[in-house]
Amino acid sequence: MKRTGNLYLKIAAPDNLRLAFCKAARGKQDRVEVMTFRNHFEPNIMALRQEILDQRVKLGDYRFFYVHDPKKRLICAACFRERVLHHAIMNVCEQTLDAYAIFDSYACRKGKGGRKAISRAEMFSGRFLWYLKLDIAKYFNSIDHEILMRQLERRFKDRDLLDLFRSILNTYATQPGKGVPIGNLFSQHMANFYLGRLDHWTKEVRSIRGYVRYMDDFVLWGADRKMLKEELSGIEHWLHEHLRLKLNPKIQLNRCARGMPFLGYFIYPGKIRLSSSSRKRFIRKFRNHEKAFLTGEWTEDTLSVHVTPLVEFTRSAESAGFRTNVISRFGSVDHQTSGFSPKARTA
Helix, strand or coil: CCCCCCHHHCCCCHHHHHHHHHHHCCCCCCHHHHHHHHHCCCHHHHHHHHHHEEEECCCCCCCEEEEEEEEEEEEEEECCCHHHHHHHHHHHHHHHHHHHHHECCCCCCCCCHHHHHHHHHHHHHHHCCEEEEEEEEHHHHHCCCHHHHHHCCCCCCCCCHHHHHHEEEEECCCEEECCCCCHHHHHHHHHHHHHHHHHHHHHHHHCCCEEEEEECCCEEEEECCHHHHHHHHHHHHHHHHHHHCCCCCEEEEEEEHHHHCCCCCCEEECCCEECHHHHHHHHHHHHHHHHHHHHCCCCCCHHHHHHHHHHHHHHCCCCCCHHHHHHHHHHHCCCCCHCCCCCCCCC
């Protein structure tokens, strides 16, 4: 197995750090921490570069808050300077992590994403009669640091880089040696990489033809219920033995024709619908976004930035009528991103 080396100095390269700043600041240009960094841009870039080279990067400056989307989650947001570092690391290391991924892993990968995962799931639902949908219980909180480091050591040679990985992991734990924070770019990539071993085992050892994973949500398809129940038993044992993980007890094993809940959608052979929770969330968020605009909290450009991904999420499903109805009832400005004819702005 070939490992990648000579990456640490590339992370500290000034041009890489400048690019990392641009990525970390995207969509956040008006935030105080971004403007503060930008006001002394080159000195801040050079200071971060020197800290990386001296292996004394300041880490662990986190801000914690809860979100309810759709369930309650504790978000751990790194300070802006650390987010620049995370982007700098991924600019250099993402290609190596991606090279290990199988085709049907869809999170945190360029050219993949939720929409393609949904499309692939629809295709498999049309080819097979049964599905087995699984996810990991308290996934981010359960990732074992030592197991993750051993996996990273199999992909990367640089000792300085591996030490930096370990230092970042050591800034957070839900229990000794376990857990990565939800809300950081570095954590997202590490969490996706951690389950790569499951992907390879499922495809190469178990020879499962129908398989899709998006972070810790994954689905197997098969010709009959018995076969999938046998795979379930094997997966439970393998996850505990090799990754120290447990499955969420809400296991779903059913016929594809009855529909499968996945990533906020219901997937049928040849058809995708929004789940009821996604419909409610769309209405709630759309109304809240419009309220922020009408009260002067947001400009029309800010409103558009938030509405665009909200509308795009619904496009993977048969939801044109639903979108039209919601935008017609609650929209106060022209929503060009919705794909509908512009409507007159209300007074």
